[in-house]
Amino acid sequence: MSASHRHNGGRSSSTPPESSHSLNRSPLWERDDANGGHGQRERNRRRRPAEYDFAEDEEGSLIQFDRRESATTSELFYDLWFVANLTVFATVHPITEVDALVSFVGYFLLLWNTWFITTTFDARFIHDGILPRLARACHLTVMIGFAIAGAAFDRKELIRSIIKALSLFLVLSRLVLTAQYCLILYGVRHNKRGRRALVVAATLTFIPAIAYLVVGIVSDTSNNRHVIIVWYVVGLLELLGGILHATLSKTLSFEGTHFNERLNLLTLIVLGEGIIILAKNAAKIVEYTYLKGISTYWSPALVGTLFSAGAIIYITYQLYFDWMPQGHHHPHMTPWRHAAWTLIHLPFHAVLVLLSEGSSQWAVWWRAIESYREVEAKLEASVNDNIADSDSTRSSKVAEALKDTAYSIMKKYGSDPEDGSKNSQDLDTAFDDINGLPSSFWDQGMKNTSDPNYRTWVDSYLGVSRTTMNSVSTAFGLSSEDKKDSGTTDGKSAELAAVNSTLVRLHTIFAYLFVSAGIVLMLLMILHILAKRKGWSQFDMLRAAIVFTTGTGLSLVATIKLNPSMLSSFINSPLQLPIILICYFGCLILTHIPVSPAPTNERSDQSEKGVKNVERRSHRTRDPESAVPGRRQRHSSSREEPISGHRRQRGNDNSAYDTDRSAQRKDRPEPNMAERVVDHLWRAVYDLFVPRAERRYDDRGRSRAPAYWV
Template identity: 35%
Template sequence: MDVNRPKTRSAHSSVSSFDPFLEKESRRGSSATEEKRMERKPSLKLFESNLAHERKGSLPSSPKQPTFVNISGPRSLAMPNIFEAALNTQPDPYKERLDDTHMRETPEFKRYEEATNIELFYDLFFVANLTTFTDVHEINAVPALKAYAGFFCILWFLWVQVSLFDVRFVQDSILERLGKACQFGVMIGLAILGPTFNPEAQKQGVFQSLAIILMLSRVILAFQYAFVLYQVWFYKDTKKPLLLIMGANFVAAFVYFVTYFGFRENDPHSRFFVVWYVTAVLETAVNIGVSSKWEVLTFQGTHLIKRMSLLTLIILGEGIIAFSKSIATITEREEAWTGPLLLTIATAVIIVYFIYMLYFDWINRDHFGSFREGIWAFLHFPFHLALVLLVEGAAQFIVWRKVVEVVREVNKRFLAAEMSFTGTSSSLLAQLLSNVTTEVFEKYNPVFPRSLKDSEKALYAIGNSTFRSIEQLKEISTLFAVIQDSIFDGFGIEPPEIEHTDPDPNEEWSKNADAFKLIFIYFFVASGITLILMNALNFLSRPKPTRGDYGRIAINFILGIGLASLASIVNTTQGFEYAQSAWILPTVALAFVLVMGMAYTKIFV
C-alpha cells in the first residue's frame, strides 16, 4: 500500500460537508420570510384613506389643447380612399386622453361585498336596544303602541344614517374607531332612556337627554363625512354633494338641540318629539336624493342591499326569540299541550319562515340604480316596523291561545259546580264556589296577593247576600273576573295602567279584553302592510317585470289589503269569537303560503 498516494474524496462526502451551510441558509431564509410576513401585516393608522388610489394633492389643470397643422400636398388626392379609411378607423389619441382625464377626476372608493366586523358589532347595539325596549314596553294600549312605533322610528333612522355612511366609506383606523365608539355611546344612551320613553307622560329629563343624544349622533356623522371630503377635496363634483350631506346633518343636529327647550316639567304632553320623526325622515330623504345625483356618493358597488337584508334577518330573529319566550312562559305554568296550541305555535314559525323565504328570494342582489336603491332602502322603515309588530303580535297570540284555553276550562268548572248545586242557601253556594276557587288557585298559583284578597272578599259577599239576587250575581261575576285576572297575571299578560290603587276586578278584565282586541287589530294590519311592502320592494328591485310578475304583484297586493281588513271585525260578535279561536295565526300563514305558491308556479304567463 502506497502511503504517499493522495486520498480521494467521494461525491457523497463532498455534499455532506455542505449540510451545515445549507441548514444555516435555510434558517436564515425562513427568518427573512417571517420578517417579511410581519412587515406585510397591516398596522392601525390614525387615518385610513377611503380611496382605492392615491389622494390627489392639487386642483386639476385644464388639458392642453392639441395643435393641428394643415399640410398641403397631393397625398389626399393621390390616395383618397386609403387616407380616409385610415383616418376613420384609427383611434383618436386626444379623445382617449380626455377620457383618462375624466376617469382620474372621479375618485374611486374602496368597496366591500360584505358587512365589516365593525358594522356587525354596531348591529348588536341595535338588537340590544330593540330587545330591551320590547321587554319593558308591552303593547297593551294605544299609547303604548304609539310609544313603541316612535322609539323604533328614532332607533331605525339612527341606524340607517350610520349604515348609509358605512356602506360607502367605512375604513379601519384610529379616527374611525373613535367615531364608532361615539356612536356606541349614542346607542347606550338610547338603551338607558328607552325604558322611560313615554310620549303620553313625558319626563323632562328623559326627553331633553334624548334630544342631546340625537344632536350628538348627527354631529358625529357630519365630522365623519368631513374626513371623506378631505380625501376628495381636489376632485371635481365632490365638494358640493358632501357639503350638502354635512349641512343636512348639522341642520338636523340644530333642530334636535332646539327641541331640548320645548320639554317642560309642567307640560308632560308636549308634541315637540314629533319634530324628531319629521327631521329623521327628511334628512334620510336628503341623503338618498343627493346620493342618486352625484357619482361620488353613489351606492353602486356597495353592500347596502346586504345591510338592509341583514337587519330584516335580525328582526325575524327577534321574532323567533319572542316565540321562544312565549313558549317558556306557557311551560312554566302549564304542562298540557293541546292541538290548537301546537297549531298556533307551528303557524307562527311558518309565517316567519315564509316571510324569510319570500324576502330573500325576491331580492335583486345586483345594483339597480342609486335612486331606486335608495327608495328601496327607505321603504324598509315601514316594512321593518310592520314586521316587528307582526312577530310581536304572533308571540302574544301564542300566550293568548293558552290563556283562552285555561279560562274556558275554569269557566266549565264553575258552570258544572253551579249546575250541580240544588240548594237555596247562599252560604252553601259560597262554600261550593270557594272549593272550586281553591282548586283553580292550586293549579294556577296567583302572582299577586291581591287576587286572594279580592276572591275572599267576593266569596264573603256571595255568602252574605240574598240567594239569586242581583247583588249576588254581581259578586259571582266579580269572582270570575278576579280568577281570570289572576290567570292573565300568571301568564305575564298585564293590562294597561289603572289609576286606582285598588282597581275593580271587572275593570281589569275589561282592560285585558281591550288589550286583546288591540293585539288582534295591529297584528292583522301589520300582516297586511308587511305583505304589501314586500311586494313594493320586489317591484322596485326588478329591472323588467313581466306580465306574470304584474299579475302576481296585483294579487299579493289584494291579499295584503284583505289581511289588513280583517282587523275591523274584532268589534263584532262573530269577530270576537273568531279572535278567541285557534285560526288567527293559521289565517295569516295560509295567505303567505298562497303567495309562496304563486311565486313559484306559472299561473300567469
C-alpha cells in the same frame, strides 16, 4: 381620474388589513395618470395618505373611493345593538295598546334613521384606524342611549330628563358623523367635485344636530308633545335628504357599495327579533302550563297557533330573498328606483316588527282564553261538588271550596291572595257572604231569581271569579280593569267579564296584526317590482296582482271589529294566524310554480357567441389602427379562417342535433290529461324544494327532476 366606479369581488386587494391601526386611513385609490388620464393604473400594493394634488384637475373628475363587497365585523356588531334595542323595547312595552303602538312607531323611526345615516357612511368609505374605532365607540354609546330612553317611551308625555338625554345622544351621533365626513373632505380638498359632495354630506348631518340640540334646550319650557313632533319631523327630513343626496350625487352614491347587503342583513336581524319575541312568549306559555303544574298538555289550537306564528316569520324570510334578483347585493336599479327601494325598507321593517309582535301576542292571548275556560270550569266544579249534600253546612263547604280553589289558582299564576290588598279584602267579603247563605237556598234559591239571596250569591261568585281571572290576565301581560258586572247572572258571565275587561287591548292586537300582515305582503311585492327591471312575464304580472289582492284582503279583515257580534265569534276561534299563514303560503307557492321559459338551445347560443366573436375579431383586423407601422396585429387572417370553419362545423352539428330531438318528440305519444296533471304537480313539488341554481331543465325549458327524485 376615471368617472366610473371600479370595484372587485370581495374585499379589494389594496385594502389594508383591519389589524393595522394607523391614526386614520384614507379610503381613496391611488391612480397613475401618466398618459393624460388614459390607461390609469391602480397601485394595489400601497396607498399614500389622502394628500393628492388636484391643482391641475380643472374639470373636477370623479373621486374613486375604495369599495367593499361585504360588511365588516364592526358593522355587523353595530347591527346587533340595533336589534338589542328593539328587543328591549318590545319586552318592556308590549304593543297591546294604541299609545304603545304610536310610541313604537316614533321610537322605531328615530332608531332606524340613526342606523341609516351611520350605515351610509360605512358603506361609502372603508378604512380602519384609531379615529374610526373611536367614532364607532361613540355610535355604540348612542345605541345605549336609545336603550335608556326606550324604557320611558311608552308614555303620552315623556319625562323631560329623558327628552334631554335622547336629544343629546342624537346630537352626539350627528356631530361624530360630521367630523368623519370632514376628515374625508380634508383628504379630497383639492378636488372640486369631491369637495362639493362631501360638504353637502357633512351639512346634512350637522343641521339635524343643531335641531336636536335646540329640542333638548327648549324641552324645559315647551310642551313635550310638540317637542316629540319636532323629533319626528327632523328625522324624516334627515332621512329624505340623505337618500336624495345619494341619488343625485355620483361621488357618494350607493353604486358599487355593500349598502344593499346591509339592508338585507337588517331585514334578517328584524326577523330574528321577531323570533326572539316569539320564543319569549312561548317560554311564558310553558311556564304557566307545565312548569306551574297548571296543565299537562297543549291543546291542538294552541299548538297550531304557535306553529303558525313561527311559519309566518319563516315564509316572510323566504319571500323577501326569493323575490330578490340573483346577485341581490347589487341589483341593477336606476338611482331613483334604488332610492325608492331604500326608503320603502323603513315602513317594511316597522310593519315586519308589528307582524312578529302581533303573532306572538296572539299566541299568548289564545292561551289566556284557554286559561279563562279552565279557571271557570274549576270554580264551577268546586261549587257543584259541595251543593249535592243535604246537610246544613253546605254554605260553609261551598265557601271553603271556592276559597281553596281560587287561592290555588291565583298562587300558580303569581298572585298573592292574602297580601292584604283591595282584591284580597274583596275576596274575603265574598267568601263571608257565601258562608252566610241559608242551607235552603241551595235547594230552591238557585232557581228563584227573585230571591234576595240569589243576588248575593251571583255578586259574590262573580267577584271571586273575576279576581281569579284577573290574576291570569296579569300573568300573561294582559292587564284588565276591575269592573263589576252585576247585570249578568248566568254561569258563563265570569269568563265573559274577564274577556271584556281586556277587549280594548285585544282589538288593538287584532287590528294591527292583520293590517301589518297585509302591508308586509304588498311592500314585499313593491320591493320585488323595484328590484326586478326586466324579465316580467304575464304570469309574473298575474302573481303580482294576486299578491296585492291578498295583502289588501288581509288588511281589510281588521274591519271586522266594526261588527261586534262577528268579531266576538271570530276572536273566540283559533283561525286568525292560520288564515294569515295560508295566505302567505299561497304566495310562496305562486313564487315557485314552474313556468316554462322561452325554449333555449345552449349549443346554438354558444354558436351565436362564437360567430359574434369572429366578426369582432374581423372588425379589429380591418381597424385602420392595425395598419400603423410598428404596431403588432393581434388577430391575423390566418387565425380567422380556422375559427370560422370550426364555427360552421358546430352550426351543422347543432342543426343535426335539433333534427334528432324533433324526431324524438314526434315519436312520443301525447300524454293524456291525468299524466299531464301528475307531471305538472311533480314539477311544482320539484321547483318548490330545489333551489333554482340546482334545477335541471329539459329540451323544452321545463324543469326536469333528476334520477334520484324518481
